Amino acid sequence: MMPCPNERTLIRLVDQALSLDETERLTEHVSVCAVCRQQDNALRTLIADVRVDGEVELNVEAHVRSVVSRLYVRDTSDVDERVA
């Protein structure tokens, strides 16, 4: 079995930044090495958490209506003014 990769290499693996050959070799290693598998899972969970961070609740229909209504009158008033 190949030696365990360092953290940077594992990061590049989950970021799909390795060549096809390297990806295949590392994926095979991760599948049989408990330590690396744990690291790999932790990184993927971290990325998933970054991904879901900041989900917004938005009434899309009302949002679209509001945008479209502003297209007719060229409402380009500055947001700063309107928010103030």
Add this chain to the structure above:
Amino acid sequence: MPSCEHALARGQTGRHRRDATAFWFNTGALLGVLWFAMPKGACIVQRETPTGAPLGETTDDDLMALAQAGSQEAFGVLVERHARRVVRLCRRFVGDSDLAAELAQATWVDLWFRRGQYRPDGQFVVWLITAARNRCRNHLRRRGVERKYALTVVAPDDGGSPEQNDDPLGADRRLRVRDALARLPDAMREALLLRFAEDLRYEEMAKIVRSGESTLRSRVHHGLQRLRQLLEKNK
């Protein structure tokens, strides 16, 4: 008699021609009156492209082509398709949901009036995100906020994920991740969010941020390492 029949036939044809001319004249006049009577803000509801394809299944580029031809309906479909993404991006900059929605709307209105500048190269999202990013940065600059990417720790009840109640451990972990993200240098945080939250390729990120791909890749990889260190420290 043939000559009479012929004359009669000619007469009928002439009358038909006159009738047809009058019909088209009246129809044209009616359409003209309707056009002038129609409020110019009225939206002609058409959920299909001229070829009959549903707008919802049309590519961003094709919708933009229709928008460039004046179709607000097509533009509305684009807004609908990407609304959450733009608001989410804006909120990451300004940290406030209402202001983010305002900035997102202003971005769309701006894009409508600049739609002629768009070139159909399959990169609508890049164009959109660049515009939203610039809009937010200008807003922050005017407000005297120095940070480029003012991600704040948003309270769970302010747009937090609905799954938080179902998965308290996951929710707690995500809050810690958000807190750690807020501690990263702006450029590093932005690279991480564009890569993973916006799901962009490095090539697309490079166009938005105007940095080299290798620089961005390095920021993402260092950013992940730094995030892990921060989370380990705060366990």
